[in-house]
Amino acid sequence: MYENPKLLLDPSASIEAGQFTWRSPSNLAIIKYWGKYGTQLPRNPSLSLTLAASCTDTMLEYELTENTSGQIDLDFFFHQEENDAFRTKTLAFLESLLPIFPFLKQLKLTVHTGNSFPHSAGIASSASGMSALALCLCSLEDALFGTLPEPNDFDRKASYIARLGSGSACRSIFGHAAVWGETAAVSGSSNEYATPIGDLIHDQFKDFHDDILIVSSHEKSVSSSAGHALMDGNPYAEPRYAQARTRLNTLLDAMKAGDLETFGKIAEDEALTLHALMMCSNPSYMLMQPGSISIIEKVRQYRAETGNPVYFSLDAGPNIHLLYPGDIVHEVRAFIDEQLLEHCENGYVQQDWVGEGPEEV
Numbered sequence: 001m002y003e004n005p006k007l008l009l010d011p012s013a014s015i016e017a018g019q020f021t022w023r024s025p026s027n028l029a030i031i032k033y034w035g036k037y038g039t040q041l042p043r044n045p046s047l048s049l050t051l052a053a054s055c056t057d058t059m060l061e062y063e064l065t066e067n068t069s070g071q072i073d074l075d076f077f078f079h080q081e082e083n084d085a086f087r088t089k090t091l092a093f094l095e096s097l098l099p100i101f102p103f104l105k106q107l108k109l110t111v112h113t114g115n116s117f118p119h120s121a122g123i124a125s126s127a128s129g130m131s132a133l134a135l136c137l138c139s140l141e142d143a144l145f146g147t148l149p150e151p152n153d154f155d156r157k158a159s160y161i162a163r164l165g166s167g168s169a170c171r172s173i174f175g176h177a178a179v180w181g182e183t184a185a186v187s188g189s190s191n192e193y194a195t196p197i198g199d200l201i202h203d204q205f206k207d208f209h210d211d212i213l214i215v216s217s218h219e220k221s222v223s224s225s226a227g228h229a230l231m232d233g234n235p236y237a238e239p240r241y242a243q244a245r246t247r248l249n250t251l252l253d254a255m256k257a258g259d260l261e262t263f264g265k266i267a268e269d270e271a272l273t274l275h276a277l278m279m280c281s282n283p284s285y286m287l288m289q290p291g292s293i294s295i296i297e298k299v300r301q302y303r304a305e306t307g308n309p310v311y312f313s314l315d316a317g318p319n320i321h322l323l324y325p326g327d328i329v330h331e332v333r334a335f336i337d338e339q340l341l342e343h344c345e346n347g348y349v350q351q352d353w354v355g356e357g358p359e360e361v
């Protein structure tokens with residue numbers, strides 16, 4: 001939808017070297033994207049909260065080169081150090097984007113990137129990383145060709161590009177919360193890019209916390225791409241996609257109304273459904289660890305005893321996301337310190353909360 005062979009620079013024009021830096025956050029899906037087809041298209045609509053503290057900062061430097069090889073000239077630094085593995089992955093991604101950004105092969109590009117959270121924490125960084133890179137690429141296009149002056153067009157294209165890098169990344173372009181995937185419940189929603197839904201949700205969810213309890217920082221045993229592929233042979237796949245659609249409708253109504261109980265119930269059901277789907281895939285994956293289950297049990301018990309609206313979620317890994325509204329932050333932090341830290345690797349918790357979305361820095 002964005003292919004444009006006209007986006008080529010006049011090699012005789014004088015184009016000054018420059019740079020862009022974007023800080024982009026991670027996000028936590030409440031309705032999970034799990035299963036895809038075609039070119040990064042989701043089998044069901046998903047809905048996420050945009051986080052604030054777990055971010056990637058990416059600087060894209062560019063200068064015009066004489067490069068006539070037809071290939072992209074890229075240097076890549078991760079936390080100030082050259083990183084060959086990331087360079088190779090990013091180069092393949094940029095090459096795949098040449099029909100959309102043909103000018104990339106006329107430039108010398110250098111990417112400097114780094115995360116706000118410890119690399120070793122085991123927190124997935126593809127959503128923040130790919131959204132930050134997509135934003136830099138759209139800034140570059142706009143600077144060179146003046147083609148994206150409207151913020152809505154800019155964000156939509158950045159979301160589309162981020163999706164091609166990693167599906168969940170398309171939701172990180174927007175503050176507060178976003179939906180990705182066609183659903184009658186959100187007008188303008190699309191499988192190709194995410195749609196912001198901050199205006200549709202109760203203010204309570206804009207002051208929500210998501211403390212990430214790091215049960216284990218070790219590499220996950222299934223990459224998310226391999227995980228999505230497992231859905232193709234899963235006997236529960238079709239009912240699951242239907243369930244996600246129904247849950248998304250119920251969730252949106254609850255988020256409009258500020259209904260925490262329904263929100264929390266769906267968040268937990270979705271996390272457990274994701275893990276159940278992995279467990280009954282072939283091959284089967286069990287990504288929860290004993291600490292994950294201990295935390296889940298303690299959260300349920302704490303909620304029953306105190307009545308406090310504290311809920312858990314998980315991504316495709318063992319770490320627990322603790323979700324709760326801002327007005328009980330002190331009580332919940334005390335609960336974490338007293339009861340949950342013992343299940344966290346080196347007692348590590350990444351405190352996070354719902355944020356305003358990416359910013360150019």
Ligand code: DP6
Pocket residue numbers: 028029031032033034040046126165166167168169224225228274315316
């Ligand atoms: C469990 O977006 O990482 O976090 O498109 O293959 O890069 P790719 O997958 P990815 O999958 C995320 C899966 C999830 C659920 C979610 O974020 O919706």
